[in-house]
Amino acid sequence: MSYKFLLFDLDHTLLDFDKAEDVALTQFLREEGVEDIQAYKDYYIPMNKALWKDLEQKKISKEDLINTRFARLFAHFGLEKGGSLLAQRYQFYLAQQGQTISGAHELLDSLIERNYELYAATNGITAIQRGRLAQSGLAPYFNQVFISEQLQTQKPDVLFYEKIGQQIGSFSKEKTVMIGDSLTADIQGGVNAGIDTIWFNPDHLENTSPVQPTHIVDSYQSLLECLDQL
DSSP: OOOOEEEEOOBTTTBOHHHHHHHHHHHHHHHTTOSOHHHHHHHHHHHHHHHHHHHHTTSSOHHHHHHHHHHHHHHHTTOOOOHHHHHHHHHHHHTTOOOBOTTHHHHHHHHHHTTOEEEEEEOSOHHHHHHHHHHHTOGGGOSEEEEHHHHTOOTTOHHHHHHHHHHSTTOOGGGEEEEESOIIIIIHHHHHHTOEEEEEOTTOOOOOSSOOOSEEESSHHHHHHHHHTO
16 A cells, blocks of 8 residues: 555654653753752653553543643652643743654655655644754654644544544545554554554564554664555
């Protein structure tokens, strides 16, 4: 099958979220006067990942996630602080981070040369994701950027992909593939929407979930080879 529309996840697929998060947390926690920054990071990072999983499963709202995660963090260390204001300060720092995974620009250059239409499809906060895309230099590669906050729905919901399809001219599920690192968001979302998927799995993680990607790649080169063979 020959694809035309490539839907790209951003974090951990093209953007290096781990580096971005580390820098932004350091800047934010310094501003808050935290001395043992690493201890705060060690608690926050797994907590934040768990909250995003809860959001995917509709156990919490995005507002709950954004406005409580830092209040929870500081409460863990015995400090009472307002979550909303802390969230704004952290978002300010994170939106300035444009770190990419090595080879991302070259990958997108190659795909443009092959006449694919590229679209970003990301769960996240609009100001943060647009800021990071601008800082990274990746924004010009995409025909459109679809962010869950703007669409008011998120991966893996079918509605997320339906809204994308409504905004892409001559959209066809048969000519579309979702590319991303998350089995529960990207791959499950593609399966739910009835479109093919490519699991970007550079760490060679074992798939212990029931969801099965159409294709699996472990590098940008293998992604190009996969697409060239279709």
